[in-house]
Amino acid sequence: METFTGGDAVCLALKAAGVDCVFGIPSQHNLGLYAALSRHGDIRVIGTRHEQGAVHAADGYARATGRLGVAIVSTGPGTANAMNGLYEAAFASSPVLLITTQIDSCWLGKGRGFIHDAEQQLAMLRTVTRCAERVTRAADITRKLLQVITDIRSGRPQPGAVEIPTDFLSQPLAREAVSWQEPAPSAPNDADIERAAQLLSGARRPLLWLGGGCADAAAAVLDLAERLGAPVVSSLNGRGVLPHEHPLYVGCQTHLPAFRELLAQADCVLAIGTRFQALAAQYWTLPMPALIHLDVDPTVIGLNFPTAVALTADAGVGARALAQRLRPQSVDADFLALARATREALAQSVHALCGIDHSRIAAAVAADFPADNPIVCDATTTGNTWGNYLLPARQPRTAHYSTSLAIGPALPLGIGAALGTGRKTLVIHGDGGVMLNIAELATAVEASAPLILCIFNDGGYGVLRDLQRGAQQNAFGVDLHTPDFVALAASMGCAAQRVADADAFRDALRVALTCAGPYVIEIDMRALAPIQLIAPD
DSSP: OOOOBHHHHHHHHHHHTTOOEEEEOOOTTTHHHHHHHHHHOOSEEEEOSSHHHHHHHHHHHHHHHSSOEEEEOOTTHHHHHHHHHHHHHHHTTOOEEEEEEESOTTTTTSOSOOTTOOTTHHHHHTTTOSEEEEOOSGGGHHHHHHHHHHHHTSSSOOOEEEEEEHHHHHSBOOOOOOOOOOOOOOOOOHHHHHHHHHHHHTOSSEEEEEOGGGTTOHHHHHHHHHHHTOOEEEOSTTTTSSOTTOTTEEESOTTSGGGHHHHHHOSEEEEESOOOOTTTTGGGTSOOOEEEEEESOTTTTTTSSOOSEEEESOHHHHHHHHHHHOOOOOOOHHHHHHHHHHHHHHHHHHHHHHHHHHHHHHHHHHHHSOTTSOEEEOSSHHIIIIITTTSOOOSTTSEEEOTTOOSSOHHHHHHHHHHHHOSOEEEEEEHHHHGGGTTHHHHHHHHTOOEEEEEEEOSBOHHHHHHHHHTTOOOOSOBOOOOOHHHHHHHTTOEEEEEOSHHHHHHHHHHHHHOSSOEEEEEEGGGSOOOOOSOOO
Protein backbone atom coordinates (compact mmCIF):
# COMPACT_ATOMS: atom_id res chain seq x y z
CA MET A 1 0.00 0.00 0.00
CA GLU A 2 1.33 3.43 -0.97
CA THR A 3 2.23 5.81 1.82
CA PHE A 4 -0.38 8.50 2.45
CA THR A 5 1.32 11.93 2.57
CA GLY A 6 0.57 15.57 3.16
CA GLY A 7 0.22 15.96 -0.62
CA ASP A 8 -2.50 13.31 -0.57
CA ALA A 9 -4.23 15.22 2.23
CA VAL A 10 -4.35 18.28 -0.03
CA CYS A 11 -5.91 16.21 -2.81
CA LEU A 12 -8.57 14.80 -0.50
CA ALA A 13 -9.49 18.26 0.75
CA LEU A 14 -9.79 19.58 -2.80
CA LYS A 15 -11.95 16.66 -3.89
CA ALA A 16 -14.18 17.07 -0.84
CA ALA A 17 -14.79 20.66 -1.99
CA GLY A 18 -15.68 19.49 -5.51
CA VAL A 19 -12.45 20.56 -7.21
CA ASP A 20 -11.57 18.65 -10.38
CA CYS A 21 -9.20 21.13 -12.06
CA VAL A 22 -6.24 23.19 -10.82
CA PHE A 23 -3.80 25.60 -12.48
CA GLY A 24 -0.20 25.91 -11.50
CA ILE A 25 3.55 25.62 -11.94
CA PRO A 26 5.69 22.85 -10.42
CA SER A 27 8.65 23.78 -8.26
CA GLN A 28 11.13 21.90 -6.12
CA HIS A 29 9.07 23.16 -3.16
CA ASN A 30 5.73 21.68 -4.29
CA LEU A 31 6.84 18.44 -5.98
CA GLY A 32 5.33 16.49 -3.10
CA LEU A 33 1.93 17.89 -4.02
CA TYR A 34 2.45 17.28 -7.73
CA ALA A 35 3.41 13.68 -6.95
CA ALA A 36 0.13 13.24 -5.08
CA LEU A 37 -1.88 14.83 -7.90
CA SER A 38 -0.23 12.39 -10.28
CA ARG A 39 -1.10 9.43 -8.06
CA HIS A 40 -4.74 10.45 -7.68
CA GLY A 41 -5.19 11.31 -11.36
CA ASP A 42 -8.75 12.61 -11.02
CA ILE A 43 -7.90 16.31 -10.69
CA ARG A 44 -6.87 17.88 -13.99
CA VAL A 45 -3.65 19.87 -13.69
CA ILE A 46 -3.18 22.73 -16.17
CA GLY A 47 0.41 23.93 -16.35
CA THR A 48 0.66 27.68 -16.91
CA ARG A 49 3.78 29.63 -17.83
CA HIS A 50 3.71 32.16 -14.99
CA GLU A 51 2.23 32.16 -11.50
CA GLN A 52 0.23 35.31 -12.29
CA GLY A 53 -1.29 33.44 -15.22
CA ALA A 54 -2.13 30.49 -12.99
CA VAL A 55 -4.16 32.64 -10.59
CA HIS A 56 -5.84 34.59 -13.40
CA ALA A 57 -6.81 31.29 -15.05
CA ALA A 58 -8.21 29.97 -11.76
CA ASP A 59 -10.11 33.26 -11.46
CA GLY A 60 -11.54 32.93 -14.98
CA TYR A 61 -12.56 29.34 -14.21
CA ALA A 62 -14.32 30.50 -11.03
CA ARG A 63 -16.13 33.41 -12.69
CA ALA A 64 -17.39 31.34 -15.61
CA THR A 65 -18.47 28.30 -13.58
CA GLY A 66 -19.27 29.67 -10.11
CA ARG A 67 -17.05 26.93 -8.68
CA LEU A 68 -13.88 27.22 -6.63
CA GLY A 69 -10.86 28.15 -8.75
CA VAL A 70 -7.55 26.75 -7.52
CA ALA A 71 -3.96 27.79 -8.28
CA ILE A 72 -0.81 26.03 -7.07
CA VAL A 73 2.48 27.91 -6.82
CA SER A 74 5.61 27.77 -4.67
CA THR A 75 7.13 29.83 -1.91
CA GLY A 76 8.97 33.13 -2.34
CA PRO A 77 9.18 34.32 -5.95
CA GLY A 78 6.34 32.04 -7.04
CA THR A 79 3.97 33.51 -4.48
CA ALA A 80 5.13 37.06 -5.18
CA ASN A 81 4.34 36.47 -8.86
CA ALA A 82 0.82 35.35 -7.90
CA MET A 83 -0.09 38.56 -6.08
CA ASN A 84 -1.49 40.41 -9.10
CA GLY A 85 -3.87 37.54 -9.81
CA LEU A 86 -5.13 37.53 -6.22
CA TYR A 87 -5.58 41.30 -6.34
CA GLU A 88 -7.77 41.03 -9.44
CA ALA A 89 -9.77 38.13 -7.97
CA ALA A 90 -10.43 40.15 -4.81
CA PHE A 91 -11.57 43.16 -6.85
CA ALA A 92 -13.94 40.92 -8.83
CA SER A 93 -15.29 39.03 -5.77
CA SER A 94 -14.09 35.74 -7.20
CA PRO A 95 -13.75 32.47 -5.21
CA VAL A 96 -10.09 31.60 -5.77
CA LEU A 97 -7.84 29.44 -3.57
CA LEU A 98 -4.08 29.79 -3.75
CA ILE A 99 -2.11 26.82 -2.44
CA THR A 100 1.52 27.71 -1.94
CA THR A 101 4.44 26.36 0.00
CA GLN A 102 6.90 27.45 2.62
CA ILE A 103 10.46 26.38 3.20
CA ASP A 104 11.05 23.24 5.25
CA SER A 105 9.60 23.63 8.71
CA CYS A 106 12.98 23.11 10.41
CA TRP A 107 14.37 26.26 8.74
CA LEU A 108 11.25 28.41 8.91
CA GLY A 109 11.62 31.59 10.92
CA LYS A 110 15.40 31.32 11.31
CA GLY A 111 16.32 33.83 8.60
CA ARG A 112 19.32 31.81 7.45
CA GLY A 113 18.82 32.34 3.72
CA PHE A 114 17.30 28.98 2.82
CA ILE A 115 16.35 28.90 -0.87
CA HIS A 116 13.15 30.91 -1.48
CA ASP A 117 12.97 31.86 2.20
CA ALA A 118 10.03 34.27 2.60
CA GLU A 119 9.21 34.67 6.28
CA GLN A 120 6.76 37.54 5.62
CA GLN A 121 4.95 35.70 2.84
CA LEU A 122 1.81 35.16 4.94
CA ALA A 123 1.59 38.86 5.76
CA MET A 124 1.95 39.64 2.04
CA LEU A 125 -0.84 37.21 1.15
CA ARG A 126 -3.14 38.77 3.70
CA THR A 127 -2.99 42.10 1.85
CA VAL A 128 -4.94 40.60 -1.08
CA THR A 129 -7.01 37.84 0.55
CA ARG A 130 -9.67 37.76 3.23
CA CYS A 131 -8.25 34.61 4.80
CA ALA A 132 -4.70 33.29 4.55
CA GLU A 133 -3.34 30.56 6.80
CA ARG A 134 -0.05 28.74 7.41
CA VAL A 135 -0.03 25.04 8.19
CA THR A 136 2.15 24.45 11.26
CA ARG A 137 1.58 20.69 11.58
CA ALA A 138 1.27 18.25 8.69
CA ALA A 139 -1.72 16.68 10.41
CA ASP A 140 -3.57 20.02 10.05
CA ILE A 141 -3.32 20.28 6.25
CA THR A 142 -6.87 19.14 5.52
CA ARG A 143 -8.41 21.18 8.32
CA LYS A 144 -6.61 24.39 7.31
CA LEU A 145 -7.50 23.98 3.65
CA LEU A 146 -11.19 23.39 4.35
CA GLN A 147 -11.21 26.30 6.82
CA VAL A 148 -9.97 28.67 4.12
CA ILE A 149 -12.26 27.18 1.46
CA THR A 150 -15.23 27.73 3.78
CA ASP A 151 -14.25 31.37 4.19
CA ILE A 152 -13.87 31.81 0.42
CA ARG A 153 -17.34 30.40 -0.15
CA SER A 154 -19.03 32.31 2.69
CA GLY A 155 -20.79 35.59 2.02
CA ARG A 156 -19.19 37.74 -0.66
CA PRO A 157 -16.66 35.52 -2.45
CA GLN A 158 -13.06 36.50 -1.86
CA PRO A 159 -9.76 34.76 -2.57
CA GLY A 160 -7.93 32.86 0.15
CA ALA A 161 -4.53 31.24 0.53
CA VAL A 162 -2.86 28.41 2.39
CA GLU A 163 0.91 27.99 2.69
CA ILE A 164 2.34 24.56 3.52
CA PRO A 165 5.98 23.88 4.45
CA THR A 166 7.63 21.78 1.76
CA ASP A 167 8.53 18.86 4.01
CA PHE A 168 4.92 18.46 5.13
CA LEU A 169 3.85 17.59 1.58
CA SER A 170 5.94 14.41 1.63
CA GLN A 171 5.48 13.56 5.30
CA PRO A 172 3.60 10.28 5.96
CA LEU A 173 0.20 10.80 7.59
CA ALA A 174 -2.66 8.68 8.81
CA ARG A 175 -5.40 8.55 6.16
CA GLU A 176 -8.59 10.26 7.30
CA ALA A 177 -12.14 10.61 6.06
CA VAL A 178 -12.76 14.07 4.64
CA SER A 179 -16.09 15.82 4.10
CA TRP A 180 -17.15 19.39 3.47
CA GLN A 181 -20.43 21.24 3.00
CA GLU A 182 -21.10 24.42 1.07
CA PRO A 183 -21.98 27.22 3.53
CA ALA A 184 -25.71 27.93 3.71
CA PRO A 185 -26.90 31.20 2.11
CA SER A 186 -27.75 33.97 4.55
CA ALA A 187 -31.33 35.18 4.97
CA PRO A 188 -32.46 38.79 5.49
CA ASN A 189 -34.02 40.25 8.60
CA ASP A 190 -37.80 39.93 8.31
CA ALA A 191 -38.51 43.47 9.52
CA ASP A 192 -36.06 44.91 6.98
CA ILE A 193 -37.71 42.93 4.18
CA GLU A 194 -41.10 44.37 5.18
CA ARG A 195 -39.74 47.93 5.15
CA ALA A 196 -38.15 47.39 1.75
CA ALA A 197 -41.33 45.84 0.34
CA GLN A 198 -43.40 48.80 1.57
CA LEU A 199 -41.01 51.27 -0.04
CA LEU A 200 -40.98 49.36 -3.33
CA SER A 201 -44.73 48.85 -3.36
CA GLY A 202 -45.26 52.57 -2.95
CA ALA A 203 -42.83 53.56 -5.70
CA ARG A 204 -44.20 54.63 -9.09
CA ARG A 205 -40.79 54.89 -10.77
CA PRO A 206 -38.64 52.07 -9.31
CA LEU A 207 -35.33 51.08 -10.89
CA LEU A 208 -33.31 47.89 -10.32
CA TRP A 209 -29.50 47.99 -10.32
CA LEU A 210 -27.94 44.50 -10.51
CA GLY A 211 -24.34 43.52 -9.84
CA GLY A 212 -22.16 40.45 -10.07
CA GLY A 213 -23.55 39.23 -6.76
CA CYS A 214 -26.70 38.23 -8.68
CA ALA A 215 -24.88 35.67 -10.85
CA ASP A 216 -26.28 32.67 -8.97
CA ALA A 217 -29.65 34.29 -8.28
CA ALA A 218 -30.77 35.04 -11.84
CA ALA A 219 -34.12 33.22 -11.65
CA ALA A 220 -35.12 34.91 -8.39
CA VAL A 221 -33.98 38.34 -9.56
CA LEU A 222 -35.74 38.00 -12.91
CA ASP A 223 -38.97 37.03 -11.13
CA LEU A 224 -38.66 40.07 -8.84
CA ALA A 225 -38.00 42.42 -11.75
CA GLU A 226 -41.00 41.14 -13.69
CA ARG A 227 -43.28 41.36 -10.65
CA LEU A 228 -42.20 44.96 -10.19
CA GLY A 229 -42.31 45.70 -13.91
CA ALA A 230 -39.38 48.03 -13.28
CA PRO A 231 -36.53 48.95 -15.64
CA VAL A 232 -33.22 47.23 -14.91
CA VAL A 233 -29.62 48.35 -15.27
CA SER A 234 -26.58 46.32 -14.35
CA SER A 235 -22.92 46.60 -13.60
CA LEU A 236 -20.56 44.94 -16.06
CA ASN A 237 -20.29 41.92 -13.78
CA GLY A 238 -24.08 41.81 -13.58
CA ARG A 239 -24.57 41.43 -17.33
CA GLY A 240 -26.66 38.42 -18.33
CA VAL A 241 -28.65 38.22 -15.11
CA LEU A 242 -31.44 39.63 -17.24
CA PRO A 243 -30.98 38.58 -20.87
CA HIS A 244 -29.72 41.39 -23.09
CA GLU A 245 -32.95 41.39 -25.13
CA HIS A 246 -35.32 41.45 -22.14
CA PRO A 247 -37.76 44.37 -22.51
CA LEU A 248 -37.01 45.63 -18.99
CA TYR A 249 -33.23 45.69 -19.48
CA VAL A 250 -31.83 49.15 -20.14
CA GLY A 251 -28.11 48.38 -20.24
CA CYS A 252 -24.87 48.54 -18.31
CA GLN A 253 -23.64 51.92 -19.58
CA THR A 254 -24.41 53.72 -16.33
CA HIS A 255 -21.17 55.67 -16.78
CA LEU A 256 -22.54 57.55 -19.80
CA PRO A 257 -24.35 60.91 -19.54
CA ALA A 258 -27.46 59.47 -21.23
CA PHE A 259 -28.19 57.36 -18.13
CA ARG A 260 -28.32 60.26 -15.69
CA GLU A 261 -31.85 61.46 -16.51
CA LEU A 262 -33.40 58.03 -15.98
CA LEU A 263 -31.86 57.80 -12.51
CA ALA A 264 -32.91 61.37 -11.73
CA GLN A 265 -36.53 60.48 -12.54
CA ALA A 266 -36.52 57.30 -10.40
CA ASP A 267 -38.17 57.54 -6.97
CA CYS A 268 -36.60 54.33 -5.63
CA VAL A 269 -33.60 52.16 -6.54
CA LEU A 270 -33.24 48.54 -5.51
CA ALA A 271 -29.57 47.58 -5.79
CA ILE A 272 -28.69 43.89 -5.52
CA GLY A 273 -25.18 42.47 -5.33
CA THR A 274 -23.28 45.60 -6.31
CA ARG A 275 -21.00 48.04 -4.54
CA PHE A 276 -21.31 50.89 -7.11
CA GLN A 277 -17.74 50.98 -8.38
CA ALA A 278 -16.34 54.36 -9.32
CA LEU A 279 -16.76 54.41 -13.10
CA ALA A 280 -20.19 52.75 -13.08
CA ALA A 281 -21.44 55.31 -10.54
CA GLN A 282 -19.88 58.28 -12.34
CA TYR A 283 -17.54 58.67 -9.37
CA TRP A 284 -20.53 58.71 -7.01
CA THR A 285 -21.98 61.93 -8.40
CA LEU A 286 -25.20 60.28 -9.59
CA PRO A 287 -28.51 61.64 -8.21
CA MET A 288 -29.40 58.55 -6.18
CA PRO A 289 -33.01 58.48 -4.91
CA ALA A 290 -34.25 56.37 -1.98
CA LEU A 291 -31.96 53.35 -2.06
CA ILE A 292 -32.71 49.79 -0.96
CA HIS A 293 -29.38 48.00 -0.94
CA LEU A 294 -29.36 44.19 -0.82
CA ASP A 295 -25.95 42.57 -0.52
CA VAL A 296 -24.44 39.58 1.24
CA ASP A 297 -21.55 41.77 2.44
CA PRO A 298 -22.68 44.32 5.05
CA THR A 299 -19.50 46.37 4.59
CA VAL A 300 -20.48 47.50 1.08
CA ILE A 301 -24.03 48.53 1.99
CA GLY A 302 -24.18 52.29 2.29
CA LEU A 303 -20.49 52.58 1.45
CA ASN A 304 -20.89 54.73 -1.66
CA PHE A 305 -24.49 55.94 -1.40
CA PRO A 306 -26.68 56.36 1.71
CA THR A 307 -29.40 53.74 2.06
CA ALA A 308 -33.05 53.99 3.01
CA VAL A 309 -33.18 50.24 3.76
CA ALA A 310 -30.20 47.93 4.21
CA LEU A 311 -30.73 44.21 3.51
CA THR A 312 -27.85 41.90 4.38
CA ALA A 313 -28.55 38.58 2.69
CA ASP A 314 -27.78 36.27 -0.18
CA ALA A 315 -29.11 37.81 -3.40
CA GLY A 316 -31.41 34.93 -4.26
CA VAL A 317 -32.83 34.52 -0.78
CA GLY A 318 -33.38 38.28 -0.45
CA ALA A 319 -34.96 38.65 -3.90
CA ARG A 320 -37.41 35.81 -3.25
CA ALA A 321 -38.35 37.26 0.15
CA LEU A 322 -39.01 40.67 -1.41
CA ALA A 323 -41.05 39.22 -4.25
CA GLN A 324 -43.33 37.43 -1.76
CA ARG A 325 -44.04 40.68 0.11
CA LEU A 326 -44.70 42.99 -2.85
CA ARG A 327 -48.17 44.41 -3.25
CA PRO A 328 -49.77 45.02 -6.66
CA GLN A 329 -48.60 48.25 -8.28
CA SER A 330 -48.14 49.84 -11.67
CA VAL A 331 -44.99 51.56 -12.85
CA ASP A 332 -45.45 55.02 -14.33
CA ALA A 333 -45.88 54.69 -18.12
CA ASP A 334 -43.80 57.79 -18.84
CA PHE A 335 -40.93 56.34 -16.76
CA LEU A 336 -41.04 53.10 -18.73
CA ALA A 337 -41.00 55.08 -21.96
CA LEU A 338 -37.98 57.03 -20.69
CA ALA A 339 -36.26 53.73 -19.90
CA ARG A 340 -36.79 52.51 -23.46
CA ALA A 341 -35.50 55.79 -24.85
CA THR A 342 -32.51 55.60 -22.51
CA ARG A 343 -31.65 52.11 -23.75
CA GLU A 344 -31.58 53.42 -27.30
CA ALA A 345 -29.63 56.55 -26.35
CA LEU A 346 -27.00 54.51 -24.50
CA ALA A 347 -26.50 52.22 -27.48
CA GLN A 348 -26.23 55.22 -29.81
CA SER A 349 -23.67 56.81 -27.51
CA VAL A 350 -21.51 53.69 -27.66
CA HIS A 351 -21.78 53.51 -31.45
CA ALA A 352 -20.76 57.18 -31.65
CA LEU A 353 -17.64 56.37 -29.64
CA CYS A 354 -16.81 53.28 -31.70
CA GLY A 355 -17.03 54.60 -35.20
CA ILE A 356 -18.35 52.61 -38.15
CA ASP A 357 -15.64 49.95 -38.36
CA HIS A 358 -15.67 48.88 -34.71
CA SER A 359 -19.48 48.96 -34.71
CA ARG A 360 -19.42 46.53 -37.63
CA ILE A 361 -16.92 44.29 -35.84
CA ALA A 362 -19.14 44.29 -32.76
CA ALA A 363 -22.12 43.44 -34.95
CA ALA A 364 -20.19 40.52 -36.47
CA VAL A 365 -19.46 39.12 -33.00
CA ALA A 366 -23.07 39.61 -31.91
CA ALA A 367 -24.31 37.83 -35.02
CA ASP A 368 -21.91 34.87 -35.18
CA PHE A 369 -20.48 34.23 -31.73
CA PRO A 370 -22.80 32.13 -29.52
CA ALA A 371 -24.33 34.52 -26.99
CA ASP A 372 -24.25 31.90 -24.23
CA ASN A 373 -20.47 31.50 -24.50
CA PRO A 374 -17.95 33.44 -22.41
CA ILE A 375 -16.48 36.73 -23.60
CA VAL A 376 -13.55 38.24 -21.73
CA CYS A 377 -12.44 41.84 -22.27
CA ASP A 378 -9.14 43.27 -21.14
CA ALA A 379 -8.82 46.88 -19.98
CA THR A 380 -8.23 48.04 -23.54
CA THR A 381 -9.70 50.63 -25.88
CA THR A 382 -11.95 48.12 -27.63
CA GLY A 383 -13.14 46.48 -24.43
CA ASN A 384 -13.75 49.74 -22.63
CA THR A 385 -15.77 51.27 -25.48
CA TRP A 386 -17.76 48.45 -27.09
CA GLY A 387 -16.65 44.99 -25.95
CA ASN A 388 -18.23 45.39 -22.52
CA TYR A 389 -21.30 47.26 -23.75
CA LEU A 390 -22.48 46.14 -27.20
CA LEU A 391 -21.92 42.40 -27.11
CA PRO A 392 -25.06 40.62 -25.88
CA ALA A 393 -25.10 38.48 -22.73
CA ARG A 394 -28.09 36.18 -22.29
CA GLN A 395 -26.91 34.28 -19.22
CA PRO A 396 -24.97 35.20 -16.10
CA ARG A 397 -21.29 34.24 -15.96
CA THR A 398 -20.77 34.82 -19.68
CA ALA A 399 -19.52 38.44 -19.72
CA HIS A 400 -16.19 39.05 -17.99
CA TYR A 401 -13.62 41.82 -17.86
CA SER A 402 -10.63 43.09 -15.94
CA THR A 403 -12.63 44.36 -12.98
CA SER A 404 -9.72 46.26 -11.45
CA LEU A 405 -9.06 47.77 -14.91
CA ALA A 406 -5.56 46.34 -14.86
CA ILE A 407 -4.19 45.55 -18.31
CA GLY A 408 -3.10 42.02 -19.09
CA PRO A 409 -5.32 39.45 -17.33
CA ALA A 410 -7.81 38.70 -20.13
CA LEU A 411 -5.86 35.92 -21.89
CA PRO A 412 -5.40 33.70 -18.80
CA LEU A 413 -8.88 34.64 -17.55
CA GLY A 414 -10.20 33.44 -20.90
CA ILE A 415 -8.21 30.21 -20.70
CA GLY A 416 -9.77 29.45 -17.31
CA ALA A 417 -13.26 30.29 -18.59
CA ALA A 418 -12.80 28.15 -21.71
CA LEU A 419 -11.50 25.13 -19.80
CA GLY A 420 -14.07 25.49 -17.04
CA THR A 421 -17.07 25.63 -19.36
CA GLY A 422 -15.75 23.70 -22.34
CA ARG A 423 -17.28 26.45 -24.50
CA LYS A 424 -15.59 28.53 -27.16
CA THR A 425 -14.42 31.68 -25.40
CA LEU A 426 -13.72 35.04 -27.04
CA VAL A 427 -10.95 37.21 -25.60
CA ILE A 428 -10.63 40.88 -26.58
CA HIS A 429 -7.14 42.26 -26.01
CA GLY A 430 -4.90 45.12 -27.01
CA ASP A 431 -1.37 44.61 -28.29
CA GLY A 432 0.10 46.28 -25.20
CA GLY A 433 -1.88 44.38 -22.59
CA VAL A 434 -1.62 40.97 -24.22
CA MET A 435 2.17 41.05 -23.94
CA LEU A 436 1.96 40.92 -20.14
CA ASN A 437 0.72 37.32 -20.29
CA ILE A 438 1.46 36.29 -23.88
CA ALA A 439 3.32 33.19 -22.67
CA GLU A 440 -0.05 31.76 -21.64
CA LEU A 441 -0.86 31.28 -25.31
CA ALA A 442 1.40 28.23 -25.01
CA THR A 443 -0.79 27.10 -22.11
CA ALA A 444 -3.87 27.43 -24.31
CA VAL A 445 -2.24 25.35 -27.04
CA GLU A 446 -1.03 22.68 -24.62
CA ALA A 447 -4.46 22.42 -22.96
CA SER A 448 -6.36 22.64 -26.29
CA ALA A 449 -8.41 25.48 -24.80
CA PRO A 450 -11.34 26.44 -27.07
CA LEU A 451 -10.28 30.08 -27.27
CA ILE A 452 -10.39 32.88 -29.84
CA LEU A 453 -7.87 35.59 -28.98
CA CYS A 454 -8.57 38.89 -30.74
CA ILE A 455 -5.56 41.23 -30.55
CA PHE A 456 -6.44 44.79 -31.55
CA ASN A 457 -3.08 46.21 -32.55
CA ASP A 458 -2.54 49.97 -32.52
CA GLY A 459 1.19 49.82 -31.82
CA GLY A 460 1.11 50.73 -28.15
CA TYR A 461 -0.96 51.59 -25.12
CA GLY A 462 -3.84 53.19 -27.00
CA VAL A 463 -5.86 54.24 -23.95
CA LEU A 464 -2.89 56.04 -22.44
CA ARG A 465 -1.98 57.62 -25.78
CA ASP A 466 -5.47 59.06 -26.08
CA LEU A 467 -5.41 60.30 -22.48
CA GLN A 468 -2.16 62.10 -23.21
CA ARG A 469 -3.68 63.59 -26.34
CA GLY A 470 -6.75 64.70 -24.38
CA ALA A 471 -4.48 66.43 -21.88
CA GLN A 472 -2.67 68.10 -24.80
CA GLN A 473 0.51 66.19 -24.02
CA ASN A 474 2.91 64.60 -26.44
CA ALA A 475 2.78 60.82 -26.73
CA PHE A 476 5.49 59.60 -24.39
CA GLY A 477 6.25 56.06 -23.26
CA VAL A 478 3.14 54.66 -24.92
CA ASP A 479 4.33 53.67 -28.40
CA LEU A 480 5.60 50.08 -28.43
CA HIS A 481 7.51 47.72 -30.63
CA THR A 482 5.05 44.87 -31.05
CA PRO A 483 5.77 41.46 -32.50
CA ASP A 484 4.22 39.84 -35.52
CA PHE A 485 1.42 38.17 -33.58
CA VAL A 486 0.53 35.80 -36.41
CA ALA A 487 4.11 34.52 -36.56
CA LEU A 488 4.32 34.43 -32.78
CA ALA A 489 1.14 32.35 -32.58
CA ALA A 490 2.42 30.02 -35.29
CA SER A 491 5.65 29.51 -33.34
CA MET A 492 3.52 28.22 -30.44
CA GLY A 493 1.51 25.91 -32.67
CA CYS A 494 -1.55 28.14 -32.79
CA ALA A 495 -3.46 29.00 -35.96
CA ALA A 496 -3.75 32.71 -36.64
CA GLN A 497 -4.48 35.37 -39.23
CA ARG A 498 -4.25 39.13 -39.58
CA VAL A 499 -7.14 41.33 -40.74
CA ALA A 500 -7.55 45.02 -41.49
CA ASP A 501 -11.29 45.57 -42.00
CA ALA A 502 -14.63 44.48 -40.58
CA ASP A 503 -15.47 42.09 -43.43
CA ALA A 504 -12.17 40.25 -43.06
CA PHE A 505 -12.71 40.08 -39.30
CA ARG A 506 -16.13 38.49 -39.78
CA ASP A 507 -14.62 35.86 -42.10
CA ALA A 508 -11.76 35.17 -39.68
CA LEU A 509 -14.18 34.81 -36.77
CA ARG A 510 -16.18 32.24 -38.68
CA VAL A 511 -13.01 30.24 -39.40
CA ALA A 512 -11.92 30.49 -35.75
CA LEU A 513 -15.29 29.18 -34.57
CA THR A 514 -14.69 25.94 -36.50
CA CYS A 515 -11.29 25.28 -34.87
CA ALA A 516 -11.12 22.99 -31.85
CA GLY A 517 -8.25 24.68 -30.03
CA PRO A 518 -7.05 28.28 -29.68
CA TYR A 519 -7.04 30.68 -32.62
CA VAL A 520 -5.55 34.18 -32.87
CA ILE A 521 -6.98 37.04 -34.91
CA GLU A 522 -4.76 40.13 -35.11
CA ILE A 523 -6.69 43.26 -36.09
CA ASP A 524 -4.81 46.28 -37.46
CA MET A 525 -6.57 49.09 -35.63
CA ARG A 526 -4.66 51.72 -37.58
CA ALA A 527 -6.56 50.66 -40.70
CA LEU A 528 -9.93 51.18 -38.97
CA ALA A 529 -11.94 54.32 -38.24
CA PRO A 530 -10.67 55.58 -34.87
CA ILE A 531 -12.39 55.07 -31.53
CA GLN A 532 -13.18 58.01 -29.27
CA LEU A 533 -12.70 57.63 -25.54
CA ILE A 534 -14.77 60.62 -24.39
CA ALA A 535 -18.53 60.17 -24.38
CA PRO A 536 -20.56 62.86 -26.18
CA ASP A 537 -22.84 64.94 -23.97
